[in-house]
Amino acid sequence: MSEHPEGTLYTGGLRQRIEQTVSRISRIAASEFNDDVLIREELGIDSLMSMEILATLEKELDLELDEGEFASVETVGEFFALLESRYHDRRAAG
Amino acid sequence: MNHTIASAALDALQQWGNHPCLVELRDAKNALPVSADELRRRILDASAQLSRWGLQRGTLVALFLENSIDFVVILLALVRLKAVPVFGKLEYRTLELNEVFENSNPPVVISEQHHLSLLEPYLRGRTVISRTDQAVRLVQQRAEPAEPADLADEVASVNYTYRGYGYPLGALVSHQQYLDGARVLQEEGLQAASGDRMLYSIPMSHIFTLVGCIMVPLLYGLTGIIARTIHPRVLFDAIDELRIQHVTAVPELYALLRRAAGDSTQLPSLQAFVCGGSVLSDSEYHALRETFGVEVLHGYGLTEFTPVSRNSRGKARAGTVGPVCQGVECRIDSKDGSAAGEILVRTGSMSAGYYRRPRESRQSRAGDWLRTGDIGHFDGDHLVFDAEVKLTCKVNGVIVDLEEIRRALCLDPDIADAIVRAHQNSVEAEIVPARHFALNEKISQIRASLKQLLAPYKVPKTINLQR
Numbered sequence: 001m002s003e004h005p006e007g008t009l010y011t012g013g014l015r016q017r018i019e020q021t022v023s024r025i026s027r028i029a030a031s032e033f034n035d036d037v038l039i040r041e042e043l044g045i046d047s048l049m050s051m052e053i054l055a056t057l058e059k060e061l062d063l064e065l066d067e068g069e070f071a072s073v074e075t076v077g078e079f080f081a082l083l084e085s086r087y088h089d090r091r092a093a094g
Numbered sequence: 095m096n097h098t099i100a101s102a103a104l105d106a107l108q109q110w111g112n113h114p115c116l117v118e119l120r121d122a123k124n125a126l127p128v129s130a131d132e133l134r135r136r137i138l139d140a141s142a143q144l145s146r147w148g149l150q151r152g153t154l155v156a157l158f159l160e161n162s163i164d165f166v167v168i169l170l171a172l173v174r175l176k177a178v179p180v181f182g183k184l185e186y187r188t189l190e191l192n193e194v195f196e197n198s199n200p201p202v203v204i205s206e207q208h209h210l211s212l213l214e215p216y217l218r219g220r221t222v223i224s225r226t227d228q229a230v231r232l233v234q235q236r237a238e239p240a241e242p243a244d245l246a247d248e249v250a251s252v253n254y255t256y257r258g259y260g261y262p263l264g265a266l267v268s269h270q271q272y273l274d275g276a277r278v279l280q281e282e283g284l285q286a287a288s289g290d291r292m293l294y295s296i297p298m299s300h301i302f303t304l305v306g307c308i309m310v311p312l313l314y315g316l317t318g319i320i321a322r323t324i325h326p327r328v329l330f331d332a333i334d335e336l337r338i339q340h341v342t343a344v345p346e347l348y349a350l351l352r353r354a355a356g357d358s359t360q361l362p363s364l365q366a367f368v369c370g371g372s373v374l375s376d377s378e379y380h381a382l383r384e385t386f387g388v389e390v391l392h393g394y395g396l397t398e399f400t401p402v403s404r405n406s407r408g409k410a411r412a413g414t415v416g417p418v419c420q421g422v423e424c425r426i427d428s429k430d431g432s433a434a435g436e437i438l439v440r441t442g443s444m445s446a447g448y449y450r451r452p453r454e455s456r457q458s459r460a461g462d463w464l465r466t467g468d469i470g471h472f473d474g475d476h477l478v479f480d481a482e483v484k485l486t487c488k489v490n491g492v493i494v495d496l497e498e499i500r501r502a503l504c505l506d507p508d509i510a511d512a513i514v515r516a517h518q519n520s521v522e523a524e525i526v527p528a529r530h531f532a533l534n535e536k537i538s539q540i541r542a543s544l545k546q547l548l549a550p551y552k553v554p555k556t557i558n559l560q561r
Contacts, residue, residue: 041541044520044555048324048350048490055326055354067325068121 014087015080021060025053035077043076057083063090099250099272100137100174103312107134110315113289118163119321119332120227128163136163140171140230147232148221151176152242154198154252157299158182158205158213161320164225165298166308168204173269177202178245180252180264181299184209185549189502190254191216193261197450198252201240204230245449252449253301255397257458257467258485260497263448265397267301270443275400276309278419283391283404284340284368288315292340292368293332295321296347296491301397302370307342316340326354330361337363344371344491345392346519349378352385364388366407370395371491372519373479379412392416394479397493398445398464402437403477414476426471427460434471434480438463487516489551494521499554502547506540513560523554524561533559 019030026045039045045053054065063086073079097105107115110130118126128136149155155172157179159165172179180198183190184206195216205213207224210233221240222233250269254262280286294307298320311318319338321329324347332338341348341364348367367382369392382390393404394415402424405416418424421441428435440463447455458465467484470477482488485496496514503512503525510528514521525540537557544553 038538038541040550041545041553042538044553046490046520046551048346051324051326052350052353055350058327059356064327067323 014084017060018057018080018083021056022053025049025056033076035075037076038074039076039079061087063087097273098173098269099309100170102273103170103309104134104137104174106313106315113315114317115312116163116166117317117319117336119319119323119328125336126163133163133167136167137170137174140167141174144171144177145175147223148235148239149175149177149202150239150242152245153177153202153240154180154200154243155202155204156180156182156194156198156200158184158203158209159225159298160184160206161295161298161322163320164230168230169308173250176247178243178249178251181254183297183299183549185551187546187548189498189547190262190549194254198264201236246446249446253397256486256493256495256498257454258495258497259454260495260501263451263454265445266447266449267397267445268443271399271445272305272309274421274443275305275395276313278421279306279401279404280310280314282419283393283406284310284366285407286314286316286340289317290339291317291319291336292342293319293321293329293338294342295324295329296343296371300371301400302395305400306368306370324350326351330355330359333361333364339363339365340368342368345369345374345378346372346490348382352382355385361386366391369393370401372488376413394477396466398458399439399441402439411476414473414478416477417475418477424477434469436483437466437468437470437477439466440464487521489520492551494552496521499523499548499552502544503540505547506543508536514554520555521552522556524558526560
């Protein structure tokens, strides 16, 4: 499967990679990552765990993520949208 | 009393001149240093300003502040006036705030500006001072000067903690405890050189941070590096760029740093990790040593007295919290004659009890010994922490009262009772319904309600119906 920044295949692949990372760190099945699920209240992801997720994703996706931006994220859908956006920004910037 | 923590710190700062004594890491690329001379001047100026705003000897002052240089300035300015800081946590919500404000009834609140809206129900009739990174401002002033609290001069601060009663208790912490604690942590434990740098990002309102991260560097000429983040990349960059020798943190944060460290993480300046707040396993101790090549100095203490024991440079052992500190007596209360039992401690500078809680203060004592509520045993001269006997646990190094969570759950009219347990650095609950309901439909409402009532880290990770 080739990467395509504009295409759904690419986005789907990216989301799957992020889901695997989050699932591995949080020990929560990826099937629970529905877009409207609350990250902290419903998945129980605390500040330490979220920082480990950010740090791991930074390495895996070659990004620098601003934790301040993630502090205001509440749902799984918002989390993935922000990550995908940062990933595409990074690629666009070369 | 020879010294208050303010007079001891101001005397120490006078010896340093232009040496940088604090650096505030506002973000990854923005470090704000302050010299000893400048910090001393700011403490004296703040003290004069707070006095003009009506604060005086015996005034109780609730603090809701983030990690910052201002935290240190305000703390020492208050103590210089002989006002008494009451440490609040920014995570506190309705149940904790109700208790802190009812119990201590502080006439003055100093808070981060962004936090005032959450405190709004508690601010009427009190002097309110706000803080931002730009300024500390008087928001409102009481009409009448506050009556001084009924506290002895030896009391430096009121520090809220838990013992399983279901509500926080304000431990009366003496100046001598801060000074003795800092002395043994430095002279018997860390043995840092003057000019060394210590990084910390745990909240400054915790007793471990107050003693180990604020008082130790100020009194012994270390530069304290204050971080507001636990992001591993930011902390690694700071350690590398500022050539930091020592880090003080809880085991859970060290574990995060270890997992985040890659093969390319080289931090040659690092010498020691000072560790406390919760249990550090044998395996984590060895993994930290292997990953970072540093000494790991684990210790044990309570809000009522810290530290009780500490490991020392060159003599640290995995799985123990080290030998008992000089000046502290410690024995194991083992009724059945076994080696393990409740840890009892006795020292001249121990907390005098809990503010306006005579029953709980009495129950925490066995004669003149403090019942720690923790189970331990001795392995040679090293103390080993086994478990908590009181109804509390630690989540990421922060004490959590299981009874407080049960009470919060039972405020829901649909919940008849609940069982709350500690489970792997988090909390889980089983609820007994008062009427039939489908848990999957009700659970969001329960969590939303708990979020209003309790600090977020206390909300149970799992909530199930009792089987």
